[in-house]
Amino acid sequence: MPRSPAIQFVSAGLSQPKKRDHVLARRQLYLNYGALTLASQLNLNGHGVHLRHGEHEDPDTFAERLFADGRLPSAWPLMVSMPSFYALSWTQAFCRAVKRRDPKANIVIGGRWVTGPDPAWLHGLIPDADVVVPGFGEPRIWGILGLPSPQGTGDGEAPPAFGLHHRLVDGFERFQPSIETSRGCGMGCAFCEERGIPLSRLRDPLRLAELLAETVAEYGNGEIHPYFQSSFFLPNPRWATELQRTIRDRDLAVPWRCETRVDGLKPETVAALAASGLKVIDLGLETASPTQVRAMRKARDPERYLRAASQLLEACAANGVWVKVNVLLYAGETAETLAESQAWLDQHAHAIKGVSVGPVVAFGPPGLAGPFLRDLAAHGARPVDEGSAASTGVTQLHLSPRIDQAEAERLSLELSRRYMDADAYFDLKSFSYYPRGYTRGDFDRDVADCDAERLPFRVAPYSGATPCQPA
Numbered sequence: 001m002p003r004s005p006a007i008q009f010v011s012a013g014l015s016q017p018k019k020r021d022h023v024l025a026r027r028q029l030y031l032n033y034g035a036l037t038l039a040s041q042l043n044l045n046g047h048g049v050h051l052r053h054g055e056h057e058d059p060d061t062f063a064e065r066l067f068a069d070g071r072l073p074s075a076w077p078l079m080v081s082m083p084s085f086y087a088l089s090w091t092q093a094f095c096r097a098v099k100r101r102d103p104k105a106n107i108v109i110g111g112r113w114v115t116g117p118d119p120a121w122l123h124g125l126i127p128d129a130d131v132v133v134p135g136f137g138e139p140r141i142w143g144i145l146g147l148p149s150p151q152g153t154g155d156g157e158a159p160p161a162f163g164l165h166h167r168l169v170d171g172f173e174r175f176q177p178s179i180e181t182s183r184g185c186g187m188g189c190a191f192c193e194e195r196g197i198p199l200s201r202l203r204d205p206l207r208l209a210e211l212l213a214e215t216v217a218e219y220g221n222g223e224i225h226p227y228f229q230s231s232f233f234l235p236n237p238r239w240a241t242e243l244q245r246t247i248r249d250r251d252l253a254v255p256w257r258c259e260t261r262v263d264g265l266k267p268e269t270v271a272a273l274a275a276s277g278l279k280v281i282d283l284g285l286e287t288a289s290p291t292q293v294r295a296m297r298k299a300r301d302p303e304r305y306l307r308a309a310s311q312l313l314e315a316c317a318a319n320g321v322w323v324k325v326n327v328l329l330y331a332g333e334t335a336e337t338l339a340e341s342q343a344w345l346d347q348h349a350h351a352i353k354g355v356s357v358g359p360v361v362a363f364g365p366p367g368l369a370g371p372f373l374r375d376l377a378a379h380g381a382r383p384v385d386e387g388s389a390a391s392t393g394v395t396q397l398h399l400s401p402r403i404d405q406a407e408a409e410r411l412s413l414e415l416s417r418r419y420m421d422a423d424a425y426f427d428l429k430s431f432s433y434y435p436r437g438y439t440r441g442d443f444d445r446d447v448a449d450c451d452a453e454r455l456p457f458r459v460a461p462y463s464g465a466t467p468c469q470p471a
């Protein structure tokens with residue numbers, strides 16, 4: 001069989017969805033913009049490249065399709081990007097299937113969050129891989145492929161100057177596009193891998209508008225909702241005003257989404273951002289319990305933190321920006337701390353479009369997860385399975401003596417349903433994560449096929465039950 005002359009990237013899929021397994025969760029698409037950055041970089045330098053996402057497809061079937069479509073075998077190493085530790089079992093099975101069909105395949109595993117902590121450990125778990133590459137791929141990709149490194153190869157600490165070539169993605173029309181706006185954060189939250197990675201400068205607003213225009217053209221002027229990718233989107237008022245002016249001058253009416261901290265983005269920037277197209281913010285509130293704010297090392301002054309959160313939510317409501325609040329049930333959580341969060345969310349419910357609630361999880365092999373698990377244990381949490389860090393890189397937790405894993409899941413669902421109905425959930429998910437052609441009718445049919453007890457939104461009117469009662 002002839003070998004394909006194009007370089008093949010695969011974004012590893014999931015054997016089952018990250019949070020809860022139901023039909024709706026399997027509809028979600030996550031563009032692997034890290035892998036697409038590398039693919040775009042190679043393409044800019046004249047190489048034929050393809051990126052296919054494993055999504056929730058069976059890994060054997062997925063591998064078969066790559067061979068049937070002539071993508072494999074390839075004359076180049078096969079680049080497999082793991083976006084999270086949850087992709088491990090899928091990646092293991094996929095690499096096995098590729099090697100069965102093509103024993104000479106040279107499989108390279110990347111995905112810096114997964115490969116970085118302990119490449120040797122990961123390689124031990126994926127024996128069919130040939131190379132595991134830690135860290136950012138941008139400066140390394142040329143050496144891996146045996147190519148001379150061109151001028152201007154970034155070091156990975158800031159987004160590259162070029163934008164993503166979405167058309168390199170198989171079925172790109174199904175995915176909402178991404179534009180990377182900054183990297184890193186460095187705000188020190190105990191549970192977050194970005195805690196010690198310095199925040200890069202935000203992309204220049206003029207260049208951002210150019211990339212937005214290029215992305216609109218890539219999609220043939222169809223409706224898109226780009227995600228401005230930053231872990232901590234932190235524009236100042238001058239930047240926001242400049243973006244608004246540039247977008248207005250170019251007549252780029254494109255609704256977009258971003259993610260930030262509640263005490264980073266200043267309320268006075270929201271009007272200009274909304275006028276630039278900002279429609280949805282994912283806000284990492286995590287908790288409104290002062291005790292838990294401190295336990296997470298989210299902020300030193302919880303009162304100030306929550307005051308800033310209130311002001312930002314009000315500014316978003318005043319400017320028609322939908323806010324999805326992320327809530328993290330953390331080590332040491334009790335009925336009292338949950339009631340504090342719930343009371344705060346109740347007060348701000350008018351400004352909240354939806355919430356995403358889940359318990360803390362420790363990621364990584366024992367060397368990485370160990371210190372964090374000890375920190376969590378000091379707050380009363382304990383692993384569900386002591387061996388899972390070594391075997392999977394994912395450690396689920398019993399949060400406290402009163403809230404075990406099952407109770408944390410029940411409370412997460414209760415709290416989500418308190419603030420989110422099916423309409424809000426559909427609006428938020430279809431804005432970014434459902435395939436672009438997925439309609440409300442598709443959604444309603446999928447909802448009918450799901451066990452309503454496992455859905456994080458209200459299908460029927462809210463019953464009035466509270467997620468928890470103080471003891």
Ligand code: SF4
Pocket residue numbers: 185186187188189192193194195196231232261284
């Ligand atoms: S602010 Fe967000 S991105 Fe930054 S360390 Fe905290 S959780 Fe991570």
